[in-house]
Amino acid sequence: MAPAQIPPLEKDYLIVGEGAGDAQFLKYLCDLHDLQDFQIEDAGGSSKFLSYLKGLSIRPNFERLKAVLIVRDNDDSWEDSFGELRKYLKKANLPEPTQPRQVKRFDHTPDGLAVVVLMIPFTVAGGETRGSLDTLLLRPIEENNAEVAACVGTFLGCVNRPRTKNQVDKFRLRCSVAALYPQDPNCAIQYVLSPDKNLVPLTHDCFEEIVAFLRGFIVFCAPPPRRR
């Protein structure tokens, strides 16, 4: 059977999450805050980002796109992750921002397609921080489930192995989900996020910065007014 297809481009603004979890997270946030101007897709994981971006420009209706927001995890070095994404953008012949949250267009098309990259986690105070979507989700889950968080912390200490910050956060999130959702301890992030499961409170204030960024995105990436 042929794999499921990504549907044609139907909106002027496209958000591309690194994986299915990122995309689902952004969909839930947009639904919750009635941000309906975005088509949200996932690139299929970090290893598929390049082919996703290379193929983007031949999709029907690509010409109507005004902006693409690419959302990627910082992992253990936002510079490395962002730098790799820039290389992909270059190979895909797409505009290549030099910083996260910077609007970039081709020089010869000042009102053409805008490309913006949002690296997560991001906090206004802390800037880019190490971690991933898991890091972002961990805080509201642990705040709502302090006992489980304490146990998971103990367990982490007990199985002491060298881990990066990103790996620790993934460990903690996975263990927390296994503890809190016995029906499917291995539940993938895109399903963990479902409001039905009541595991991640999407109204938590730790998501506010991302919501504010999405809310202002269309104005943020609007082309500069033309001189008369």
Added chain:
Amino acid sequence: MLVRLRGTENCVYDDARIHLMITSLEVENFRCFRHLVVDGLKRFNIVVGDSGSGKTAFLEAFFVLGGANPEIWTRMRQWRGAGSSIRLSGTRASYESVFRDIFSDHRKDRGAHFKLTESSGRTRSLDIRYPNQDKYSMPVKDGDESRGENAFVVQPIAFNWKINNREYRSKVEYKEGKLNFSGFDVVYPAWFSSPLINDASLIGPYFSEQLSIKNKTEPLISAVREIFPYIHNLSLESIAGEAVLCVSVEGIREKLPLGNISSGLNKYVMLLISIAANPGGVMLIDEFETGFYYKNVSTILTSIFDFCKRHNVQIIATTHSYEFLQALLPIMKREEESEHELVLLRSERTRSGCTVKILGEPAAAIESNFEVR
């Protein structure tokens, strides 16, 4: 299913056609194309696009341009559903109704123009138009009092081909209720395969003349057996006085007509024979996927493409099928890594008529499961 451009008995192809390919096509005022330029065609050209966006018209542009007789237009009308007999009333309107669909928005005053360029730089063009001068006459039909369009004398439409700066002029004369076509010999080596065409009788003679009599059937039979291993051999047999391509099938004592086995096998064999019989030519294939079982598509495509390379044949084909594009992915990747001989094109209907454009990075898009059709 398949039809070849035909000239006269002494049909002549353009010289030696070693390593020649069509690299660009220009079309003016034909079917849904007001103005079309496609540059960068390769050995394998796959056209996708919505229904009514001009995919078949794109193939037809190559076919009419490759012809050498205006009669080709009446055949193309039939593929599109027009009847096989043309009955004219003797009026200009009646005469021109045969040709009105050639022109975009039926704008006959502008004429239609086609030009292809080959990798060698050689060109072939075709201009279809009515003469400029209008001759007025009394009504040509008894009782015709309208004196409108019908009061003008029928002006024969002209099909003027130009091949490497040499002109070949042809007109469609109207005499005694019939159209009289005249042409010349220098056809382009093009075959048209379409589910709309049902003319399988051509293929038997080509199998015999180009392959069987020259003891060159082995590659064909190997390619067939790769996908249909129960087929042992192919041969031309006389059935009810007609030469019919037949197959020896494992477990069946007598040979069977090819068409009785499967339409997919029939199409596959026809394509392979026409490729082998058409070295240096171009295959125009409408709805490539039709008739093929989905599990076989990848192997069939690989085999056909390899056959094309061996015989130096170019393919320009259309498809609606996502599975076909998925099956094409390994070939796309192979071509991207090696000879860059495959391009994906998309036809689109716009306010100013249909367009066809070459798409970059098709392998990446298909690999990412994008809808690209």
